[in-house]
Amino acid sequence: MASPQPHGTSAEAEHRTEHQRHHAQHQARSVADHAAAVTALLEPLHSVHRTEKLPLADALGRGLVADVRAALSLPPFANSQMDGYAIRSVDVPDGGAELGIMPPVPAGASPAPLQPGMAAPIMTGAMLPAGADAVVPIERAVPDRFLPAAAQAKEHATVWLPPAAAGTFVRAAGSDVQAGATALAADTFLGPAQLGLLAALGIPDVTVYQAVTILLVTTGDEVVEPGRELPPGKIFDSNGTLLEAAMKQAGLHVRRAGIATDNPDALRTLLREEGAGTDLIVTTGGVSQGAYEVVRQAMADQPVEFLHVAMQPGGPQGIGTFEGRPFLGFPGNPVSCLVSFEMFLRPVLAALLGAPAPRLPVRARLSQPLTSPGHKHQVRRGTLKADGTVELQGGESSHLMHALAGSNVLVHVPEGVAVLAAGAEVEVWML
Ligand SMILES: Nc1nc2c(c(=O)[nH]1)N[C@H]1C(S)=C(S)[C@@H](COP(=O)(O)OP(=O)(O)OC[C@H]3O[C@@H](n4cnc5c(N)ncnc54)[C@H](O)[C@@H]3O)O[C@H]1N2
Numbered sequence: 186m187a188s189p190q191p192h193g194t195s196a197e198a199e200h201r202t203e204h205q206r207h208h209a210q211h212q213a214r215s216v217a218d219h220a221a222a223v224t225a226l227l228e229p230l231h232s233v234h235r236t237e238k239l240p241l242a243d244a245l246g247r248g249l250v251a252d253v254r255a256a257l258s259l260p261p262f263a264n265s266q267m268d269g270y271a272i273r274s275v276d277v278p279d280g281g282a283e284l285g286i287m288p289p290v291p292a293g294a295s296p297a298p299l300q301p302g303m304a305a306p307i308m309t310g311a312m313l314p315a316g317a318d319a320v321v322p323i324e325r326a327v328p329d330r331f332l333p334a335a336a337q338a339k340e341h342a343t344v345w346l347p348p349a350a351a352g353t354f355v356r357a358a359g360s361d362v363q364a365g366a367t368a369l370a371a372d373t374f375l376g377p378a379q380l381g382l383l384a385a386l387g388i389p390d391v392t393v394y395q396a397v398t399i400l401l402v403t404t405g406d407e408v409v410e411p412g413r414e415l416p417p418g419k420i421f422d423s424n425g426t427l428l429e430a431a432m433k434q435a436g437l438h439v440r441r442a443g444i445a446t447d448n449p450d451a452l453r454t455l456l457r458e459e460g461a462g463t464d465l466i467v468t469t470g471g472v473s474q475g476a477y478e479v480v481r482q483a484m485a486d487q488p489v490e491f492l493h494v495a496m497q498p499g500g501p502q503g504i505g506t507f508e509g510r511p512f513l514g515f516p517g518n519p520v521s522c523l524v525s526f527e528m529f530l531r532p533v534l535a536a537l538l539g540a541p542a543p544r545l546p547v548r549a550r551l552s553q554p555l556t557s558p559g560h561k562h563q564v565r566r567g568t569l570k571a572d573g574t575v576e577l578q579g580g581e582s583s584h585l586m587h588a589l590a591g592s593n594v595l596v597h598v599p600e601g602v603a604v605l606a607a608g609a610e611v612e613v614w615m616l
């Protein structure tokens with residue numbers, strides 16, 4: 186957390202030194218406080234006016250708007266967990282018993298009640314006949330094969346079965362979910378398992394939050410589209426592809442507007458024209474202290490704040506609205522902009538709209554020591570191994586795209602921690 190702003194009477198404030206004033210102005214905002222600011226900016230997206238009803242398969246990766254109650258129990262009826270014989274457990278004493286055989290019960294049938302002293306051949310998933318309370322798997326029966334229909338049709342066909350306690354290999358009605366229970370809570374992320382549950386409950390479509398549409402603009406006179414010629418002093422645009430892919434993978438809709446040059450008027454025109462109909466503008470670059478900070482310049486007359494978050498990488502950030510449209514200005518370094526997305530945009534949208542899914546935080550042990558600026562939350566990149574150790578990839582610098590590409594986790598070193606030894610436990614987020 187950021188240290189509290191100095192306060193006191195205005196007379197006391199006047200006595201503050203120039204240095205103190207300068208320091209207060211440049212005090213970094215904590216990660217939590219910036220996440221709260223991003224939440225406040227995007228809160229309007231959490232609205233009943235931004236929901237839609239979709240067939241299940243189209244709702245993959247969205248957030249559920251309201252609780253879903255189970256209209257039926259799952260399983261809806263007691264059924265067999267094995268191919269075998271349905272019995273009344275009291276009919277088979279400890280030493281086993283020879284029982285008469287009733288007509289078989291295939292899955293999908295609604296069987297007649299089980300007569301006392303009889304066994305019904307039953308298939309996995311088939312409804313247990315009334316009166317039956319246990320199933321003996323076919324391989325424990327003698328004979329251990331189902332009789333052919335003709336033999337079974339013969340009168341007095343019998344099978345020897347060992348005893349089975351009541352409930353053996355029976356899947357009780359409602360053992361998964363009870364009718365009337367909350368099957369899924371509002372804001373649940375809808376992955377395959379959640380959609381599968383809705384299907385199991387017989388629900389064909391579901392009300393979800395609309396996908397967020399983002400205008401993504403990368404900036405910089407030095408940045409060239411991949412595939413073009415690379416003049417001296419220029420670099421290829423990696424941020425555009427990196428963030429577009431991250432956003433798409435998170436289920437967001439992305440509109441790319443090419444690369445904006447370091448001309449603020451051109452950038453304003455582009456944001457105005459391309460931003461129409463989008464929920465959020467995200468830019469990369471042009472937010473720090475340089476002489477040609479195009480994003481800062483383009484936002485000069487807009488309610489946009491440029492500040493420093495106590496985080497490395499991803500320290501310089503812009504936040505506000507451009508002509509009323511929510512705006513986030515991520516820093517230009519590739520790792521910085523991805524970390525900004527993972528630290529702010531993904532978790533804030535996940536909390537507001539149930540999607541995208543938040544990153545899975547796990548505890549891991551460092552395989553080597555590290556140092557971190559104690560006054561910042563550091564985000565390193567690493568490889569989580571099967572033995573629960575994490576190996577850092579590359580240093581802390583935010584231009585290390587190759588090291589990022591070799592990583593599968595973000596490694597968190599919280600504010601206040603300056604040194605960690607090999608073997609120290611850290612939180613990592615699975616990418
Ligand atoms: N005097 C200061 N200088 C810098 C500070 C600071 O606090 N004081 N902060 C540094 C940090 S930290 C970062 S992060 C960057 C952020 O700078 P900008 O957001 O203004 O970004 P640029 O200057 O435009 O670019 C930074 C870096 O990233 C490269 N870049 C930019 N766009 C792309 C792209 N689309 N694809 C690939 N690489 C890109 C760019 O060439 C620069 O190397 O500022 C530091 N400076």
Ligand code: MOO
Pocket residue numbers: 496497498499500501516518520521582583
């Ligand atoms: O925030 Mo900058 O991202 O440290 O490199």
